[in-house]
Amino acid sequence: MPLMEVKNLTKRFGGLIAVNDVSFSVKEGEILSIIGPNGAGKSTLFKLISSFLPATSGQVIYQGEDITSMSPHLVARKGIIRTFQETTIFRNMTVIDNVVVAHHLQSKASLLGFFFGSPAARSDEARFRESASEILDYLGLQDVKEMKASTLPHGYLRALGIAIGMAARPKLLLLDEPFAGMNSDETAHAMQMVRGIRDRGVTVLLVEHDMSAVMNISDRIVVLNFGKKIAEGEPAAIQSDEAVIEAYLGREDEEVGY
């Protein structure tokens, strides 16, 4: 059984069909990339899967269960965690506090327990801090832990976004353009981290513009164009796919990057 199945998913914004009858499935433990030109509907697809937007029609089946119209926090509770394309962080908190808060789902203490500082609440607190610290070390953010997030150099922001996602212990992690704005060294390092995340047992769904990175890291690729899926397969097959070359690679050379 696939980990997740997207079935005939459609999203309309007025007259515009941002995601048009898209179907594919995600296997446990793979890195599946969604590519396509700007405006192809990739971010919208992520928002549909994570329930941040209601679908117009179609279904998302996760571990055999229809999660299409669940609230976003319930979808997160099932282990589907999205990161944001924009650098979305808690700007007024320190880096480590950003990640500590994101451990929310692992808390054993109740809200009243937090209020009265029960033993469970205190042990939660300590556990989260330790785990946050470990995640930040892993993502190369160990030196900026105590910095206020709003003063963080730009290069670290995406890593912090991923750290927040990791803190929620995802089973399926949705990364929206995690390598955007990185140079090739940084991208290589970040790719290593994404592989590492997968090796920790997290299935990764990736939207990314950097083609060489995508071809390198992905087990399989789904190609969208104007909201429609035009191809699906392994990187080598996608690179030689007529429809992809025509609709996407051929027309937008500069964006492809090679």
Added chain:
Amino acid sequence: MKLKKIALAALFLLVYLVVIPLAFKSKTYFLGVLTTASVLSVISAGVWLIFYIGRINMGQGGFALVGGYASAILISRLGCSFWTSLVGAIIVTVLISILIGMPLLRLKGVYFSMITLSLTETARLAAQCFPALTNGPKGILNLPLPGALTIGGVTLIPDFATVDKHLALYYLGAFLLIVVFAVLYRIVNSRLGWLFRSLQQNEDLASSFGVNVPRLRVIALAICAAFAGVGGAFFVTMQQSIYPASFTFQDSTNFLLYCFLGGLGSVWGAIVGTFVLFISFEMLQGFNQYQPLIYSLIMIGLMLWLPNGLMSLKLPWLRNRFFCVPDPQDEGKEER
């Protein structure tokens, strides 16, 4: 630093609980003003908490009115003691806040504020339209002072009729203020506070890692309403009466201003703002028709001079670490 903090708190408590009552024992008018400031601070605390989750509550006067009526009705119609009615007022305001919060808090920020804008007026009209319960526009008069509070045969608080009434009310107001702000401080500094701050800064990011954002908003509103309930009930007993106009739209906006000018970055902002503004308004009584003008000028001056509120005043012995949010400087610049 911790020591300094404790010393500072002790000093405030000393002034608030010993020096002021001794100094103004015979000046009952001024003692009354201070008592009212304590109660209004308690009500403002709720508005402050809603600011803290990144929303604006323009209807706190409505909740206070509901709390006041709940208490007055329990006392006058059911013969409850003030103490029971205080609990009753909290229960009623919390229930109402949950009922209206569940649908309302799903709205985006601006729409939520706009609807809360009408809550005070709704509460006033409701008070007028159900005379069987509320005695209509005439209000409920001649409420008794709080009686003795006895638990298990031990008299914790004496009957207010047997002691100096003004002093007793002052201490009751002070007690409620201390309890409410201890609760608020604890909320803000526990993980609940973390979650509230995450809502304030980015609700989408919070729900992406599983925070039930709508539920937390309702919890915040329920706490906010509970504070209004406490304040409303006490206010009514202090005045020994309640009318549909006991809390008006003007009061709802005042609570916003108290918090705003006191400072949204610190729990104490609500107290400081309320005391400074309410007392200065009362002291301007002598200026008759110029009172609102001078008051407005003071407020505009404060906004220009201290855009982040009175609590952002940098006093050498009152460092930033006294605040619970590290840097009030960019508090206002958050994207909502």
